[in-house]
Amino acid sequence: xxxxxIERMRAKLTEALAPTTLDIIDDSHKHVGHAGARDGRxxxxxxxxxxxxxxxxxxxxxxxxxxxxxGMMDTDIHALAIKADVxxxxxxxxxxxLWERL
Numbered sequence: 001x002x003x004x005x006i007e008r009m010r011a012k013l014t015e016a017l018a019p020t021t022l023d024i025i026d027d028s029h030k031h032v033g034h035a036g037a038r039d040g041r042x043x044x045x046x047x048x049x050x051x052x053x054x055x056x057x058x059x060x061x062x063x064x065x066x067x068x069x070x071g072m073m074d075t076d077i078h079a080l081a082i083k084a085d086v087x088x089x090x091x092x093x094x095x096x097x098l099w100e101r102l
Contacts, residue, residue, distance in 0.1 A: 002026045002042050005076050009069060013048060016068035020087050021049035027081070041078035049085045058084070 006024045013022055027043040046065065053061045061084035066073055073080070 002028060005042055005072070006044075008076070009044070009046070009072065012068050012070065012072070013046070013065065017048060017050040017052045017064065019048045019050040019052075021047065021085075023047040027079075039078070041076055043079040044077060045081040045083075047083040047085075049087055051087055053084055053086045 006026060009024055010022060013019060013024075023046065025045040027045055030043065048065060052064065056064065062082050065080075065082055065084060069077065069080075
């Protein structure tokens with residue numbers, strides 16, 4: 001069941017944010033017996049890197065993720081840990097001659 005949720009989450013986040021990185025981890029097993037787990041909703045961690053977050057505060061990034069997930073926040077997700085980053089422009093730079101000098 002959570003595998004299907006993760007795929008739906010992935011589709012919604014991809015459509016809304018066009019992430020360069022998207023990791024979704026099911027943490028539900030850590031919350032067995034917890035009130036939120038009893039109603040069948042899951043606990044998840046998401047790490048999203050997207051240029052859509054450029055210029056947004058951390059709170060605005062989280063809101064964008066909640067908006068992208070929409071009704072799943074009410075029906076499928078009990079708890080969501082979020083890491084929302086902007087791509088690092090230097091991570092895609094590679095200058096061969098610098099490596100040769102090292």
